[in-house]
Amino acid sequence: MSLVSPRYLHLWKDLQAFDFYFDRSIPFEKASLFVNSVLSLRKSRDIQKFHLTLTFDRYKSFDIKKFQAKCVEIWILAAIGPHLQELILSISSYCIKLPPSFFINCTNLVSLRFSGAIDMLVQDYSVHFPSLKKLSLGADIVCTPQIHYFSFSLAAPTSKLCRFTFTLTLNTYL
Template identity: 35%
Template structure:
């Protein structure tokens, strides 16, 4: 019986918050948020993450779309996730690393361009060290313009 209780012991939940946040930062953001369902101890841990990795990885490059997917609706679902996470973070200005992989524009979809711009602007802060953007666009004229405040960010080490 004593052996069974040792097997059921949750050693991961007993780790310090800082270490758990490092572990959570290695997960895709959707999975990191989902860990909040594990227990009360985990419910709000993800809200203290300083490393965010948002990827619409299942997004098909425009040339690969077969017409059955709605890229606008897919992006709107993705935007709900990103907006929700950024809104619920304890301190979005304390983000150290921000990775964003998605489509920047699609035809005349201004919502998409506005969303990406808003997300990038919201994470620019005194702690931002790494910004990685992979932005797709079918239109060559719709290049993403980096905010000027990014160039005065004192701690920025990596921009790609």
């Protein structure tokens, strides 16, 4: 049963903004089927906003974690392109490795937020974001040794303000 009238059911295929949120209560297999079907059935290839928040069980086998990481990489690659303006990735429970080359075509990226277990692979070149106005990196990313070698080239002639936000989260265990 659908809450959307059949007359408007096809409209989701033309969306350019996606916000996926999955936590431990949803099995990864269900989440991956849903995201894969949404991204593969859409008509417009020009995604403007892509938000992905994942929290999964950290006590999985290495093969399952590797499969999950590969799925996330594929979803990010599907979203990345010259029309992407906002990218928010919040991944916990397992580490996703993203090469800077993923972001070469993101010339219109205005807002970029990474939090959780995301590892930027160090390479010999910097990533150029000419339109970037807001950059937010979580404490897990800022505190890794690789961040010191990874340079963000922020030559943004049109922007007057660029924010660097470092969010620190304190976990208390009773």
